[in-house]
Amino acid sequence: MITLLKKELLEAWRSYRLLVVAAVLTSFGLLGPLSVKYMPDLLGALPNVPQGLADLMPPPNASLAVAEYVENIALFGAILALLVPMGALAGEKASGTAALVLSKPVGRGAFLMAKFLAHSATFAAGVLLAGLGAYYYTGLLFEWLDATRFMALNALLLLDLIAYMSITLFGGALFRSQLAAAGTGFGFLVGLGVLGAVPSLGNYLPAALVRWGLGLAQGAVGQPAWPALATTVGLVLAALLLGWCALRRQEI
Amino acid sequence: MSAVRIEGVRKLYGSVAALDGLDLAVEEGSVFGFLGPNGAGKTTTIRILAGLARPTAGQAWVAGIPAGPESAARRLLGYLPEEPHFYPWMTPQEFLADFVAGLFRMPPREARARCAELLERVGLQDVARRRIGGFSKGMRQRLGLAQTLMNHPRVVLLDEPVSALDPAGRRDMLTLIGELKSQTTVFMSTHILDDVERICDSIGILRAGRLLALEGREALLERHAASALEVDFDAPPEAVAAWAAELQKQPFVAGVELRESLARIRSDGEQGTLEALQRSVLGSALRVLRYQVARPSLEDVFLRLVEG
Numbered sequence: 001m002i003t004l005l006k007k008e009l010l011e012a013w014r015s016y017r018l019l020v021v022a023a024v025l026t027s028f029g030l031l032g033p034l035s036v037k038y039m040p041d042l043l044g045a046l047p048n049v050p051q052g053l054a055d056l057m058p059p060p061n062a063s064l065a066v067a068e069y070v071e072n073i074a075l076f077g078a079i080l081a082l083l084v085p086m087g088a089l090a091g092e093k094a095s096g097t098a099a100l101v102l103s104k105p106v107g108r109g110a111f112l113m114a115k116f117l118a119h120s121a122t123f124a125a126g127v128l129l130a131g132l133g134a135y136y137y138t139g140l141l142f143e144w145l146d147a148t149r150f151m152a153l154n155a156l157l158l159l160d161l162i163a164y165m166s167i168t169l170f171g172g173a174l175f176r177s178q179l180a181a182a183g184t185g186f187g188f189l190v191g192l193g194v195l196g197a198v199p200s201l202g203n204y205l206p207a208a209l210v211r212w213g214l215g216l217a218q219g220a221v222g223q224p225a226w227p228a229l230a231t232t233v234g235l236v237l238a239a240l241l242l243g244w245c246a247l248r249r250q251e252i
Numbered sequence: 253m254s255a256v257r258i259e260g261v262r263k264l265y266g267s268v269a270a271l272d273g274l275d276l277a278v279e280e281g282s283v284f285g286f287l288g289p290n291g292a293g294k295t296t297t298i299r300i301l302a303g304l305a306r307p308t309a310g311q312a313w314v315a316g317i318p319a320g321p322e323s324a325a326r327r328l329l330g331y332l333p334e335e336p337h338f339y340p341w342m343t344p345q346e347f348l349a350d351f352v353a354g355l356f357r358m359p360p361r362e363a364r365a366r367c368a369e370l371l372e373r374v375g376l377q378d379v380a381r382r383r384i385g386g387f388s389k390g391m392r393q394r395l396g397l398a399q400t401l402m403n404h405p406r407v408v409l410l411d412e413p414v415s416a417l418d419p420a421g422r423r424d425m426l427t428l429i430g431e432l433k434s435q436t437t438v439f440m441s442t443h444i445l446d447d448v449e450r451i452c453d454s455i456g457i458l459r460a461g462r463l464l465a466l467e468g469r470e471a472l473l474e475r476h477a478a479s480a481l482e483v484d485f486d487a488p489p490e491a492v493a494a495w496a497a498e499l500q501k502q503p504f505v506a507g508v509e510l511r512e513s514l515a516r517i518r519s520d521g522e523q524g525t526l527e528a529l530q531r532s533v534l535g536s537a538l539r540v541l542r543y544q545v546a547r548p549s550l551e552d553v554f555l556r557l558v559e560g
Contacts, residue, residue: 003354103331
């Protein structure tokens with residue numbers, strides 16, 4: 001397991017996976033406070049902008065900056081959570097490296113778990129850098145937020161992304177095609193979107209984690225989304241367990 | 253104890269039987285050549301032994317331990333697929349000394365020493381720190397062989413180890429495989445008969461998932477010793493070809509190969525066949541320079557068994 005994890009982490013570094021995830025999340029993380037602060041000025045400076053449009057925009061503040069940050073990370077993080085792990089299992093099965101590895105004394109659960117942990121670490125590094133950047137610029141441009149609450153927001157964002165990433169890995173365990181693996185994650189994302197439209201279910205879905213985190217970071221007193229937390233953790237565990245079962249039954 | 257044992261193994265893919273009641277035993281310390289045409293079930297057998305596939309029925313053992321996806325037998329074997337794929341961003345040294353050795357939980361010092369020894373043996377010591385992504389097919393195959401040996405395996409499973417190589421690469425690889433004889437049991441599938449004839453001690457011939465023959469190389473060739481005849485004519489090749497075409501219609505003739513005026517005839521090996529052939533040669537009215545009952549090549553035996 002340690003050897004497999006080391007290999008996965010080294011691969012994340014050498015294949016620039018870590019760099020890409022960190023760069024994308026950090027860029028869009030920084031864009032949150034920066035766009036909120038400078039968008040009115042930008043609109044004002046542009047020619048042919050209808051008069052009064054800039055006035056329609058709410059006055060920039062830390063709360064808006066955090067909301068923008070959360071929106072960016074949730075959206076682009078979800079896209080990365082589909083694209084980055086889609087080849088982790090499916091690609092290795094299709095190329096034949098999985099056969100070479102699994103003919104050695106390696107458990108299929110360890111093979112899956114190493115990939116899950118390494119991808120989680122990659123996303124954690126990306127969210128950490130994005131969070132640090134967004135926290136710094138929000139403080140610099142608006143006001144300094146409660147660091148603990150902002151950290152909690154990022155932890156919840158990370159858990160949300162790990163859930164999507166786990167489903168994509170599960171897709172990779174089921175199929176040999178990377179496209180099918182990403183499709184599984186995308187289908188899950190769409191499914192959650194549809195379920196989220198049902199008011200009574202919304203509080204039980206991973207998206208509620210993001211709303212909870214946003215409220216915390218904005219200093220609002222709101223209901224903690226414990227059911228959503230339980231659902232998300234349950235989804236991650238279910239994806240790993242089912243992925244392991246699928247791999248065990250499979251011929252590589 | 254047999255290094256490899258297979259009993260009653262059936263493997264179905266839908267309604268197609270890739271293996272149909274395969275029984276096989278390979279002695280320790282031998283180089284076993286597993287022969288068969290494409291689709292005979294050679295790769296399926298090796299994948300079952302390597303724990304990558306499960307038989308539909310029956311059981312296989314490696315070094316006395318049942319083979320399977322989570323089997324401890326994997327500690328005792330080395331497996332080289334037909335076209336081995338590696339992580340292109342790794343170097344051979346990282347792949348062998350860190351990754352493969354780590355999977356076998358080898359102590360780091362032992363892993364480094366074994367890696368250096370194997371890289372030298374397969375001639376990759378000068379590229380030990382180069383990325384595998386830039387390697388040629390031959391280099392990958394040699395690295396593949398090195399990774400099968402990392403754990404001092406009791407059994408090495410090689411699936412068509414030389415089929416993708418050029419003649420020089422093939423020669424080098426076969427030399428390496430031949431050298432393993434004293435250290436481990438080699439179970440090698442191939443459809444290149446010359447290679448088997450060169451390095452294998454025992455041979456199994458598979459067709460459509462069934463074993464047609466299983467014995468030592470010499471015994472196999474000896475048993476079919478009467479089945480080939482070489483006749484060198486002092487006649488135009490066209491005349492020889494016309495005679496060969498007539499001869500091939502005879503039921504006791506399994507095949508005729510012509511090289512200009514030299515004919516190599518494979519018979520069905522039944523009693524009286526050689527006499528019948530002799531009569532045919534004499535009746536051809538062609539002048540004979542040389543007439544010889546030939547020791548059959550493995551190809552003769554293989555074609556006779558597989559096509560018969």
